[in-house]
Amino acid sequence: MRxxxxxGWGWADQALDQAGSDQLARRVxxxxPLDGQVAPVPDVERLRRPRVAQPPIEARCDNLARVSHSYGKAYRDVIRNLRNDFPNPPDWxxxxxxxxxxxxxxDWAAHVGAAIIPYGGGTSVVGGVEFRDPDRPFVTLDLGRMRAxxxxxxxxxxxxxxxxxxxxALEAALREKDLTLRHYPQSFEFSTxxxxxxxxAGGHFATGRTRIDDFVESLRIVTPVGISESLRVPASGAGPSPDRFWLGSEGAxxxxxxxxxxxxxxxAFRSRATISFAEYQAGVAASKDLxxxxxxxxNCRxxxxxxxxxxADSDSPMAALLLAFESADHPVExxxxxxxxxxxxxxxxVAPRETSWRGNFLRAPYLxxxxxxxxVVVETFETACTWGSFEQLHAAVLDAVSPAIATCRFTHVYPDGPAPYFTVYAPGRRGAELExxxxxxxxxxxxxxxxxGTITHHHAIGRDHNPWYQxxxxxxxxxVLRAAKRSLDPQRLLNPGVLGL
Amino acid sequence: MRxxxxxGWGWADQALDQAGSDQLARRVxxxxPLDGQVAPVPDVERLRRPRVAQPPIEARCDNLARVSHSYGKAYRDVIRNLRNDFPNPPDWxxxxxxxxxxxxxxDWAAHVGAAIIPYGGGTSVVGGVEFRDPDRPFVTLDLGRMRAxxxxxxxxxxxxxxxxxxxxALEAALREKDLTLRHYPQSFEFSTxxxxxxxxAGGHFATGRTRIDDFVESLRIVTPVGISESLRVPASGAGPSPDRFWLGSEGAxxxxxxxxxxxxxxxAFRSRATISFAEYQAGVAASKDLxxxxxxxxNCRxxxxxxxxxxADSDSPMAALLLAFESADHPVExxxxxxxxxxxxxxxxVAPRETSWRGNFLRAPYLxxxxxxxxVVVETFETACTWGSFEQLHAAVLDAVSPAIATCRFTHVYPDGPAPYFTVYAPGRRGAELExxxxxxxxxxxxxxxxxGTITHHHAIGRDHNPWYQxxxxxxxxxVLRAAKRSLDPQRLLNPGVLGL
Known part of the structure; x- marks a missing residue:
């Protein structure tokens, strides 16, 4: 099994090897400035002993399980992993x-005073699966066995x-019936x-139904006060939407x-093209019109x-707009x-060749x-703002990053504004990366x-975005959220700390 | 001024006159069976005196203002109006x-112990603006002065x-800039x-963005604990959506x-056609495919x-599918x-002539x-269900109505199911209409x-749908809703009773 x-990110066998790393170093x-070193991947050291007995279901407390569930997959998580920095691993x-x-x-957690951190693919980049209270035992609840x-x-x-x-796994099951969810976040292979x-989460479609929310018919949710199950109907106007209340609640x-x-x-029908713009602002204006x-x-990236x-391995410094149309029913030329x-x-x-973006998109986290x-200090962040705000927001972000550099793409575009996604590359200093x-x-x-801008378009709040979220x-x-928390989860069992709850 | x-519904001058009523009686x-009588429109009788002093802002307590704000515009509201049945009019x-x-x-209401019923166009058909506690003074808060x-x-x-x-008024302001909200519920002329x-509310588009929710960028809301204003961005993934929590909260x-x-x-581009189906189920199957x-x-009705x-004044008993496409940007043929x-x-x-539906749609409440x-006992109700449930739901509704008759149209269709809208016509008995x-x-x-089915696709819950909503x-x-109510509105000032809150 792979x-x-x-x-780090994803599959162990996809991490860059020495030759790949050397080549990358030459380009960068x-x-x-690079110091010529490559931080080694450490052996996992001994961790704090579990502070509570085993939960009443299948559970692990070996070092590998605990370190690989301690953090998400943000840059700051990778750095801490490479430093063997695990002051607060899950007990189980x-x-x-x-x-x-x-x-x-x-029930068990309520009894022993432990917290529960729900865990899907563990690809959070905002501290969503990382418990930060050093004084309370906690169990990471990995949903990986519930995958039917x-x-x-x-x-x-x-x-x-x-x-x-x-x-x-979901797409494989759907493909048998010639169906698809068409939800492809960058974490698609690993996230749940x-x-x-x-x-x-933000998904495949750059316009229209951009977010997983739009594909929900109904949800089942276990809460400490009972199970919530919404009616499965195509649409309902019966009061505020229950589903929309739990969407984005991040396990809290x-x-x-x-x-x-x-x-x-x-x-069954697809048409695509890459459009080049000598002027970035012209590309922005075209994106708005589209x-x-x-x-x-x-796709409209x-x-x-x-x-x-x-x-995107372009050979000239032009803005590139990646356009694609698709339909199961009718031609889209x-x-x-x-x-x-x-x-x-x-x-x-129209660019003579298509920008090879998708492969790079999936490879980016390994790089x-x-x-x-x-x-190198390298990380991404993202937002959404109105078209009227974009130029100033973009300039302010580049200014805030300076003298480091940041690149920008639109992951999604709406009639009223874009969702800009930035990648920042800054010179690091060994030992001071997190600071x-x-x-x-x-x-x-x-x-x-x-x-x-919003503090997040689709990376969520977790713990890292909480100060701005507040x-x-x-x-x-x-x-409302605090009242809901007190009523649904009076003992604060569930992911305490996310969303400031 | 009109x-x-x-x-009754809408403009006073649109109510059917004697000749119109006679003609309708002959058709029906x-x-x-009709008894040949036409219930007269009564004079407004004397109402209970206001139980509290005037609120600290502009207010009316004349009979006309009070009776016209006592109920919404459902069939049971019209009947009560015609009976001069106002046991519990708003005090102000x-x-x-x-x-x-x-x-x-x-603040004043909290001080005097009154309830506040928020009121827009007053076109609720589910008891949304009708206070039912006879023992508590209440003020209907008509937002008609805040229309900028x-x-x-x-x-x-x-x-x-x-x-x-x-x-x-909103469309007139938008038209000056060649813009439109394109939200046309049946109550469009009067609702807010x-x-x-x-x-x-459900709107113009039969597919896609069918509901007013989809057009919201941000909301400002006065609550007893302060004003809520969401960030104006095209999209945000920052926690559960605040707007979606208040959408559908019906003033509570x-x-x-x-x-x-x-x-x-x-x-700027429009194409439309009416398609006839000899078999209703064939029309349903075509709607699903569309x-x-x-x-x-x-439009896909x-x-x-x-x-x-x-x-729709059709001359043959065929199912009719009203189809329309529109775009500001490109042809839709x-x-x-x-x-x-x-x-x-x-x-x-393809029917030789288009079904004249829109005029009838707006005229229907006057009829x-x-x-x-x-x-005649005549009223509408609506729902949404999956395609898989529709045939049985439809049969069950016709069965429940029998021996009265019910007609059905789809107001909106989704990939996973339709929103059927029924109109029922039953023989009445003078004095027993409500029962x-x-x-x-x-x-x-x-x-x-x-x-x-859901108890409502777009008519809301109000008070009438509450037993099934619960x-x-x-x-x-x-x-969650009860906890929110306690926290935001501990004195239950706001529309007490809707949504069971």
């Missing part, structure tokens, strides 16, 4: 096979699946349905165990000139033609890990929120 | 001009407007932005005062044969062509009032929920 990396040293990792076992574990496709209603284009299923729902208000999800027929056109491209060079026409009005030109080992990043992160977060969230909604 | 009807008597109708005056009124368009961001296709603005948001968790709404360029095609028709005859092709595969035929005066309707309503509601709503979400 092994996942305990210290042109614009960032528990693997429920059904809702009963989750409820048993919650329970029911497939092909006539209604819907699937009922357990929360622990990962992207490839439950994780997507709990964090309101219940553990999503199952969902009915809307799926689609697999696309987002407002009602053409609804599946504008890479700024630097992102184009670094992430005319939509692409009209989109190209809109782009030409802004000086865009990030290799760069981290070379001593450098944390200070940089604070600066860019201020730049984002001071210029009309300022962004309307205070009466904070009152 | 006068609104105090006892073919299938329903208050007209705030700004948020300060709302807050003053809330505050800001128009044409570049980002967004408008900021006050909650009390009605459909025509705030009312649409508070009740999650706060008073929506202002919203940033997404608007659109006015459509909903799953990704063609996203703006299937009328069953009886609805077609009664509501090819989409219509493909849609017609899909319908032909189910035996559908309802005239029928009510003729003694007859309430019993019928209970029977059809049971049929709906027993067969996988069964449908996941109990832990009831816990």
């Amino acid at each position: 092994t996942k990396s305990w210290w 040293s042109a614009f960032l 990792i528990a693997y429920p096979r059904n809702e009963n076992e989750i409820e048993e574990t919650l 496709v329970v029911e497939l209603d092909a006539a209604c284009l819907a699937v009922r699946a357990q929360a622990g299923i990962d992207g490839p 349905l439950g994780g997507w729902l709990a964090t309101r 208000l219940g553990i999503i165990t199952e969902a009915w999800m809307r799926v689609q027929k697999r696309p 987002a407002q056109s009602g053409l609804m491209p599946a 504008l890479l700024d000139p630097l992102e184009s060079l670094i992430a 005319s939509a692409l033609d009209r989109a190209i026409e809109l782009c030409r009005a802004h000086g865009g030109q 990030r890990d290799a760069l981290a080992r070379l001593g 450098i990043w944390d200070e940089l992160k604070a600066r860019v977060s201020e730049a984002v929120v001071a210029n009309g 300022r962004q969230r309307p205070e009466p909604f904070g009152t | 006068t609104k009807s105090w006892w 008597s073919a299938f329903l 109708i208050a007209y705030p001009r700004n948020e300060n005056e709302i807050e003053e009124t809330l 368009v505050v800001e128009l961001d044409a570049a980002c296709l967004a408008v900021r407007a006050q909650a009390g603005i009605d459909g025509p 932005l705030g009312g649409w948001l508070a009740t999650r 968790l706060g008073i929506i005062t202002e919203a940033w709404m997404r608007v659109q360029k006015r459509p 909903a799953q095609s990704g063609l996203m028709p703006a 299937l009328l069953d044969p009886l609805e077609s005859l009664i509501a 090819s989409a219509l062509d493909r849609a017609i092709e899909l319908c032909r595969a189910h035996g559908g035929q 309802r009032d005239a029928l009510a005066r003729l003694g 007859i309707w309430d019993e019928l309503k209970a029977r059809v509601s049971e049929a709906v929920v027993a067969n996988g 069964r449908q709503r996941p109990e832990p979400f009831g816990t």
Whole structure:
């Protein structure tokens, strides 16, 4: 069986080898100073002994399970892994096979005073699965045993699946019926349905139904006061949406165990093109027109000139707009033609070859890990703002990052504004990586929120975004969340600390 | 100034006159027994004196204001109006001009122990604006003075407007910039932005963005613990959506005062057709294919044969599918062509003339009032269910209504199911209309929920749907709503009784 990396992203066998790392170092040293070292991957050292007895279900407390469940997959997580820095590992990792076992574990946790950290694929980049209270025992609840496709209603284009299923397993089951969820976050191979729902993940479509929320028919959630199951209907106007309340609750208000999800027929028609813009602002203007056109491209990702060079192997510093249309029912060439026409009005030109972006997209986190080992501070952050705010927000972010460099792409575009996604590359200093990043992160977060951006479009809040979230969230909604927390989870069993709860 | 009807729907001058009523009686008597009487519109009688002094802002307590704010516009409201049946009129109708005056009124209400019923256009058909506690003074808070368009961001296709603005006023302001919200519930002429948001109204588009929820950028809400204002961004993944929590809260968790709404360029391209189906089930199957095609028709309304005859002046008992496509950017003939092709595969035929539906749609409530005066029990109800549940739900509803008759149309269709909308016509008995309707309503509601339908797709819960809502709503979400109510509105000032809160 293929092994996942305990210290870095994804599959262990995909981490860059010495030759790959050397090659990367040569490329990067042109614009960032490197010290010539590569941080080694350490052996896992002895951890603090579990402070509580085993939970009443299958559970592990070996070092490998504990370190690989201590953090998510952010840059700061990789650095701490490489430093063997595990002051607060989970006491146990528990693997429920059904809702009963989750409820048993919650009862047990209430009894022994432990916290429960729900865990899907563990790909959080915002401290979503990392418990930070050193004084309270805690169990990481890994949903990986609950990964069944329970029911497939092909006539209604819907699937009922357990929360622990990962992207490839879900797609494999759907493919048998020529169906697809078409939800491809960068973490697709590793992250889970439950994780997507709990964090309101952003997906495949650059326009329209951009977020996992839009595909939910109904949810089942285990809470300390009982199971919540919403009615499975295509739409309902019966009061505030229960599903929308738990979507984005990040495990603090219940553990999503199952969902009915809307799926689609697999696309049979596809058209795509890459459009180059000599001027970045022209690409932005074209993206806006496309987002407002009602053409609804599946892909509409504008890479700024630097992102184009670094992430898409472009040979010239031009902004590149990656456009794609798809349909299971009808040809989409005319939509692409009209989109190209809109782009030409802004000086865009169809590029002679397509930008090879998808492969790089999936490979990017492995490069990030290799760069981290070379001593580069490298991380991503993202937001959404109105078109009217974008130019100033973009300038403020570059300014906040300076003298380090940041690249920008649009992951999603809406009629009223884009979702810009930044990657920052800064010179590191061995031993001070976390401080450098944390200070940089604070600066860019201020730049984002001071210029009309949300603190996150789809990375979620976790613990890292909480200071800015507290300022962004309307205070009466904070009152609602705290009241809900007290009522649903009076002993604060569930992921204490995320969303400030 | 044109006068609104105090006892029935809409404009006073649109109520059927004697000749119109006679003509209607002749048509209807073919299938329903009539007693030849027409209930007169009574003079308003003396009402209970206000039990509290005037609120601290502009307010009325004259009989006309009080009776016209006592009920919504359901059949049972019309009947009670015609009977001069006002045991519990509002003590005052208050007209705030700004948020300060709302807050003053809330403070005052807390002091004198009064309840506050937020009121937009007053077109609720579910008891949403009718207070039912006879022992507590209450003030109806009419938002009609807060009807400004505050800001128009044409570049980002967004408008900021006050909650009390009605459909025509908002569209008039948008039309100046060649924009439109394209939200046309049947109540469009009278209902308000705030009312649409508070009740999650269903709108113009039969597919895709069917509901007002989808057009919200941000909300401002006055609550007893302070003002909530969400960040205006095109999308955010920062925790559960605050807006989605207040959408559908029906005035029980706060008073929506202002919203940033997404608007659109006015459509420049339109294509439409009416498709006839000899077999209703073939029309249903074609609707399903269309909903799953990704063609996203703006209109996709299937009328069953009886609805077609009664509501659309058809000359043959065929099911009729009203199809329309629209775009501000590009021609839509090819989409219509493909849609017609899909319908032909189910035996559908393009009708020689278009069904004249929109005029009848807006006129229907006036006919309802005239029928009510003729003694017919006539009302609508609606739901949504999966395609797999529809046939059985439809049969169960017709069975529950029998021997009265019900017609059905789809107001909206989704990839996973339709939103069927029923109109029932039953023989009445003078003096027993409410009992007859309430019993019928209970029977059809049971049929709906027993067969996988939601108790409402877009009419909201109000007070009338509460018994079924309590069964449908996941109990832990009831816990959340009650906790929110206690925290935001500990004195239960706001619309007590809706949603069971």
